[in-house]
Amino acid sequence: MQHFESDYLEGAHPLILKRLMETNMEKTPGYGCDAYCESAKSKIREACNCEHAEIHFLVGGTQTNATVIKALLRPYEGVLAADTGHISTHEAGAIEAGGHKVLTLPQTLGKINAEAAERYIELFFKDANHDHMVRPGMIYISHPTEYGTLYTKNELERLNQVCKKYKIPLFLDGARLGYGLMAKQTDVTLEVIAKNCDVFYIGGTKVGALFGEAVVITKPDLTNHFFTMIKQQGALLAKGRLLGIQFDTLFTDQLYFDISRHAIEMAEKLKQGFALKGYEFYFESPTNQQFIVLNNAKMAQLSEKVSFGFWETLDDEHTVVRFATSWATKATDIDALFELI
Amino acid sequence: MQHFESDYLEGAHPLILKRLMETNMEKTPGYGCDAYCESAKSKIREACNCEHAEIHFLVGGTQTNATVIKALLRPYEGVLAADTGHISTHEAGAIEAGGHKVLTLPQTLGKINAEAAERYIELFFKDANHDHMVRPGMIYISHPTEYGTLYTKNELERLNQVCKKYKIPLFLDGARLGYGLMAKQTDVTLEVIAKNCDVFYIGGTKVGALFGEAVVITKPDLTNHFFTMIKQQGALLAKGRLLGIQFDTLFTDQLYFDISRHAIEMAEKLKQGFALKGYEFYFESPTNQQFIVLNNAKMAQLSEKVSFGFWETLDDEHTVVRFATSWATKATDIDALFELI
Amino acid sequence: MQHFESDYLEGAHPLILKRLMETNMEKTPGYGCDAYCESAKSKIREACNCEHAEIHFLVGGTQTNATVIKALLRPYEGVLAADTGHISTHEAGAIEAGGHKVLTLPQTLGKINAEAAERYIELFFKDANHDHMVRPGMIYISHPTEYGTLYTKNELERLNQVCKKYKIPLFLDGARLGYGLMAKQTDVTLEVIAKNCDVFYIGGTKVGALFGEAVVITKPDLTNHFFTMIKQQGALLAKGRLLGIQFDTLFTDQLYFDISRHAIEMAEKLKQGFALKGYEFYFESPTNQQFIVLNNAKMAQLSEKVSFGFWETLDDEHTVVRFATSWATKATDIDALFELI
Amino acid sequence: MQHFESDYLEGAHPLILKRLMETNMEKTPGYGCDAYCESAKSKIREACNCEHAEIHFLVGGTQTNATVIKALLRPYEGVLAADTGHISTHEAGAIEAGGHKVLTLPQTLGKINAEAAERYIELFFKDANHDHMVRPGMIYISHPTEYGTLYTKNELERLNQVCKKYKIPLFLDGARLGYGLMAKQTDVTLEVIAKNCDVFYIGGTKVGALFGEAVVITKPDLTNHFFTMIKQQGALLAKGRLLGIQFDTLFTDQLYFDISRHAIEMAEKLKQGFALKGYEFYFESPTNQQFIVLNNAKMAQLSEKVSFGFWETLDDEHTVVRFATSWATKATDIDALFELI
Structure with a gap:
């Protein structure tokens, strides 16, 4: 099971935990x-x-x-x-x-x-x-x-x-x-x-x-x-x-910006993967949240292999779902996702 | 100047004031x-x-x-x-x-x-x-x-x-x-x-x-x-x-209902008057409030002779206004209105 | 039964009702x-x-x-x-x-x-x-x-x-x-x-x-x-x-002040009456509210003839009660009170 | 400088940080x-x-x-x-x-x-x-x-x-x-x-x-x-x-209770230390907060060596202050305190 349901799935960036430990x-x-x-x-x-x-x-x-x-x-x-x-x-x-x-x-x-x-x-x-x-x-x-x-x-x-x-x-x-x-x-x-x-x-x-x-x-x-x-x-x-x-x-050594940039790169990779597989985007998003339109049968099937966020009911047969990357997303997670689906 | 801007222009029905006096x-x-x-x-x-x-x-x-x-x-x-x-x-x-x-x-x-x-x-x-x-x-x-x-x-x-x-x-x-x-x-x-x-x-x-x-x-x-x-x-x-x-x-002797019916009758009379003069209703209202669409020039002109309620801006040139009757409206008020306009 | 429980027992001063009638x-x-x-x-x-x-x-x-x-x-x-x-x-x-x-x-x-x-x-x-x-x-x-x-x-x-x-x-x-x-x-x-x-x-x-x-x-x-x-x-x-x-x-012709002064005079008369009968005041009040300490038996007895306000429980046997005069209190009301008690 | 001003001076018990690291x-x-x-x-x-x-x-x-x-x-x-x-x-x-x-x-x-x-x-x-x-x-x-x-x-x-x-x-x-x-x-x-x-x-x-x-x-x-x-x-x-x-x-292996007991033991030690030095307690407290009455001159002097909590002004010359122990207080901290004062 791969997880893309939100950008708050993990704890904190390791450098933060390290500082918390040091100063504890x-x-x-x-x-x-x-x-x-x-x-x-x-x-x-x-x-x-x-x-x-x-x-x-x-x-x-x-x-x-x-x-x-x-x-x-x-x-x-x-x-x-x-x-x-x-x-x-x-x-x-x-x-x-x-x-x-x-x-x-x-x-x-x-x-x-x-x-x-x-x-x-x-x-x-x-x-x-x-x-x-x-x-x-x-x-x-x-x-x-x-x-x-x-x-x-x-x-x-x-x-x-x-x-x-x-x-x-x-x-x-x-x-x-x-x-x-x-x-x-x-x-x-x-x-x-x-x-x-x-x-x-x-x-x-x-x-x-x-x-x-x-x-x-x-x-x-x-x-x-x-x-x-x-x-x-x-x-x-x-x-x-x-x-x-x-x-x-x-805010030391640009960490906030560096890890954010990484999430964007992961989102781009995710986008490309979905585009290649012919998925329909709800609209073009330039950030770490990607919204995809699924028919409900497909959604049920997909949800056995990957967890994503419910966004909104589009119509009786379609739902908009969200895939989010974050500072913690790994390129291998995305590869694994596209192997699964 | 005739007044139709609201249904709370006057005090109370005379029978109410009478009771307040008697019990004061x-x-x-x-x-x-x-x-x-x-x-x-x-x-x-x-x-x-x-x-x-x-x-x-x-x-x-x-x-x-x-x-x-x-x-x-x-x-x-x-x-x-x-x-x-x-x-x-x-x-x-x-x-x-x-x-x-x-x-x-x-x-x-x-x-x-x-x-x-x-x-x-x-x-x-x-x-x-x-x-x-x-x-x-x-x-x-x-x-x-x-x-x-x-x-x-x-x-x-x-x-x-x-x-x-x-x-x-x-x-x-x-x-x-x-x-x-x-x-x-x-x-x-x-x-x-x-x-x-x-x-x-x-x-x-x-x-x-x-x-x-x-x-x-x-x-x-x-x-x-x-x-x-x-x-x-x-x-x-x-x-x-x-x-x-x-x-x-x-709620004694149906007063509430009788005076309400009177207001409805006055509203009907008002409606007929406006219809005869070719005014445009915003929609058909069965009660004491009547909504009329005026172009803004007409509105300015009319407002010198009668006071009515601002309702909403329809577009740059038109405004919806409200004429209200009430228990206190007299048939002669309406006659006077249509003589003025 | 005489009523002194509050200063809002009646309606309004007659001049006010008159103006409301005239302008109705x-x-x-x-x-x-x-x-x-x-x-x-x-x-x-x-x-x-x-x-x-x-x-x-x-x-x-x-x-x-x-x-x-x-x-x-x-x-x-x-x-x-x-x-x-x-x-x-x-x-x-x-x-x-x-x-x-x-x-x-x-x-x-x-x-x-x-x-x-x-x-x-x-x-x-x-x-x-x-x-x-x-x-x-x-x-x-x-x-x-x-x-x-x-x-x-x-x-x-x-x-x-x-x-x-x-x-x-x-x-x-x-x-x-x-x-x-x-x-x-x-x-x-x-x-x-x-x-x-x-x-x-x-x-x-x-x-x-x-x-x-x-x-x-x-x-x-x-x-x-x-x-x-x-x-x-x-x-x-x-x-x-x-x-x-x-x-x-x-605020026309000093009405507010005149009727207030009347209430004060009535309060003075009430005070004198109670003092003469030996009632105990909770304290000296210069305005229209007078607070009297009653033992609870006396209170029960008194409450059959006059209505007054509960103020507070003083102790297990005594209660503080309030007598209020107002613009509407008549001297004869007070005379009647002291005839009763 | 010794610190006893509150029981939230440090981070978390090391076992907690360890679990946060492991699960991060x-x-x-x-x-x-x-x-x-x-x-x-x-x-x-x-x-x-x-x-x-x-x-x-x-x-x-x-x-x-x-x-x-x-x-x-x-x-x-x-x-x-x-x-x-x-x-x-x-x-x-x-x-x-x-x-x-x-x-x-x-x-x-x-x-x-x-x-x-x-x-x-x-x-x-x-x-x-x-x-x-x-x-x-x-x-x-x-x-x-x-x-x-x-x-x-x-x-x-x-x-x-x-x-x-x-x-x-x-x-x-x-x-x-x-x-x-x-x-x-x-x-x-x-x-x-x-x-x-x-x-x-x-x-x-x-x-x-x-x-x-x-x-x-x-x-x-x-x-x-x-x-x-x-x-x-x-x-x-x-x-x-x-x-x-x-x-x-x-709540694993009684940790909550064990670390709490430690704070109580430290509070007892602190109490004994103050008692020996003749300090006046505001009252007897059985838990980790101890309240001591200081005259203000003494308080100023003491505050150069130890930090404690302001509690309340007792009178113009005296203040009640608080010393708190916690799960993190060490016996050596208390020894150090009493060497200082």
Whole structure:
């Protein structure tokens, strides 16, 4: 049985485990007030070329989204997102549990565009009843999106312009950010993201860490007492250094980028394999997630030999499934897969 | 200037004010524990032919929706509603402020249908990730809808069947219920509603009262401590008898129904007037709200002589506007309108 | 049977009902955008000598407290209040339902003092773990308190100074404000309150209106989109003019003050009556609520002839009960009471 | 510099890291649906002698408390806790952020007693206004308490009886449970806890794990869809096996108990050392946290050589500080400490 159902099947990159082992019996202050966190923050600031950025480490993606959104919005505001955005669908209502509406925009390949967002906001202000409605208070995007697709630099800049025009922040969910940054042909770098987003996070859970997401607030006066918000949301790790050590390792000697690039190469190999075998892609994805359309009989048959992710029901006879590579995928895994099927 | 912008332009039906005057200096216990509330409840139970119904009086519609939904749902559940439903659009995020997602269904003329609701629920259960998603925990409909349209008895029964099948309650927002019940050709009576809905409310604010909504819980074991929920939501009126007196009056000698029928007759007269003048209706509405498509130049011109409600932007050149009649509309108002335009 | 259990036993002052009758069939815009609301706001601004105040009309006290507190606090903040404060005890958890902790201070006769509040805040900042704790984000007081007692001008000024020092707002719950303003020997006027509080409300429900509370925000840049917050909290009355008309009447020709003074005179008469009969007061109250200690046998006996409010269990054999006068209490009611007992 | 400021200074017990290393490249399903979690659950069920218990693994204490409490309470309910309870003080308002009031009871040495809890509930029901108040919906205790003290078996049984009488659950926060179970002279075993509590959690973060808390629901029909609640609260770890592996290791060959016993022995040694040097204990603690009263000059002097935890300001001249041992404390650390001071 080969496994391609997600990019969080394994533990952590061996260098991370090594650092955790080496530092295990050191005594450090809790809650992120340790030297490893400081070092990691400093390296991330440098990688983003954003020296005044405020950085916080949280454990997982849903809690990061919920904490950032609750910290940034006022009670009368909601967050604009693609209707396929993670916060719209697979976070069990965490944003609403925090009191905020997710205002959905239609998407194309998982992306929203600046024009649609602006139109939404304009219509809101033109609506004579808008004081009875939830105000759009920020824009949320994911990059890569839930469909593995990527924004271009120009698209991010235009979203940034819309946000500036209406004085609302742009928040980028980077749960799989590494795989986006290392995609071929993308012009979006960490620096581009730091320049265009008010807040974003660099995903660790799916990119080499045991767990962990690094929130980067590029405009430090955007929020107050974010630490207390993290605590209130149950997102504060007692042994905060576990996050510091992981991100410090990932941002030493380009590890984060190198392992991400490897996952992209594995995705390319996977793509070629499926293409050769005549499988139908749901669409072209430049990152580590590949979506394939299977008829249900084929799906049943295939699932005896390889495990993949259910994505969505396409029609009564077809299902979209996901194959994901990661930092941990080996070329031999892919060879083995195509021998099996 | 003639006024047709809403059905809450005036105070209350004169008989209600008369009762408030007559009883003004009586001393009664607060919070709805008075004889007027008891009498009103008893009359409503009879009108619904539902003798065991639990009845509560609240002040306004948004607070009623928020209180009912918060009382009925568990934190992991959301409420299914039309994407044009009042709770989806014009309640300033009150449902989300209470922690719950509004799960929207596409609508036709403001209505959802049982098949679409069932399909949504089925897809939810078929989704391998549904434990990461908001569970559909109730169905919300408005009758009349925000577009003035009506469900048929059969449509309500089918919604009821879907709710029963999945063991979730059906909640009907009756902010304008009287105008629905008295529409011509409807087969939906109060008794039909009480039989098919787990909870609904009978709107007073827009149908003859100064304010007030009567919540009818047809299955009394559906919820506990609803009184405390009302208090917590800030929806408990200290002088509860004001609500009791109003609903007691409305449900004495068929007043609620008679004044509703009058509004329907006025709406018919309005419709004929517009039709004669060649105005374009957005669609056919059988109740007291009529939606007309105007080009924007015409709208500007018309708005000097008559006030109407903005509904929605149709395209760059056209706007949908609303004309509403009510228990208080006089035939001479309509005559005057058509002399003006 | 004589009734003294609360100050909301009757409807409204006859002048208010008269105005409601006279204006009943007028057509006005909804949600408080009418001329009566404007007029009432203008009169209240004048009475407060605070021309730039932002004023909103809500229906009841709990919803007003919940809305103001949610609008003013950030998610990491709580509200300091007496442990006997209405928000701490009798609002069914409305403040917590809005996400905020009520941080309680010990009280003396229902009042907190500036020193205790400052000590709390100082201890908070000295606590090495304060980033793990709820930040004190505003001070809430009631005037009169739940025990009928009053702050002095000096006490309000000192609370104001503490609030200024820590840059948090002072919020005064004036559900019974009229009875406080007209108490004998108080030096606290509306103007004093407007000068010392960032937000307060002038209670109508218990002081002559059918219902209604006028929120006065003395620093208009304190909050944004308060209207939307009112809507979200379910506290927006469709026929907003009902509130405008009531407050306009109350603030015409000093009506609010005159009827409040009457209630105070009735309270004095009641006090004298009880004192003459040898009843024990729980403490001296200068306003319309009088608290008397009864042994439980006496209480049972008395309750056959007069209805009063349960206040609290003092010990196994004694109960504190409340007698309230109001704008509506007649001297003959009190005479009748003392003939009975 | 010697470190005794907390029991989460180091990483994890070496056996845990070893297991994480060994299993690192295995591919497992996410979100706790792996064999390690199953195995750990099975061992915990056995250790509790509670074969039908439902078990979930979460990351940290605050999120566990918030998730359990939100899952168990209805919106009109609050949670009874000591006013020194962790949820009352150091969780940044997480419980209130979830909509629930913490109803505080006075404590003795961090403990509440069944009589006080019952009195509170009785007074609630006797209060004529209790429908306007937050209903006590569960009892929360911590064991060991925040002061390091322990309930006796008899005290737990009496709390259980009160809970049963009023049909509310008893929830035990066991963030430091191991240190409680291994204290000398305690008669409270895991089995006693499982028998008397409806829900409790076994703390890993402070007892040998990198992080992690095991929630044990002893009455499986107590709650529904707890998994979705965990997800909504942002408390679901993608690589759930990290928790499974850690708890599986801790509950293999009594590791959890052995390392806890070690911490207790170290605490005894620390106690003797301080006693010999004439230090004043704030009170007698049988577990791994020791509280010492220092005058502030002494505290400043001491803090140059050893780091300890600030606990609370006792008076202007004295502070209570905390020294904590843990599974990781070495006897030589303590010797070194007493050489320094």
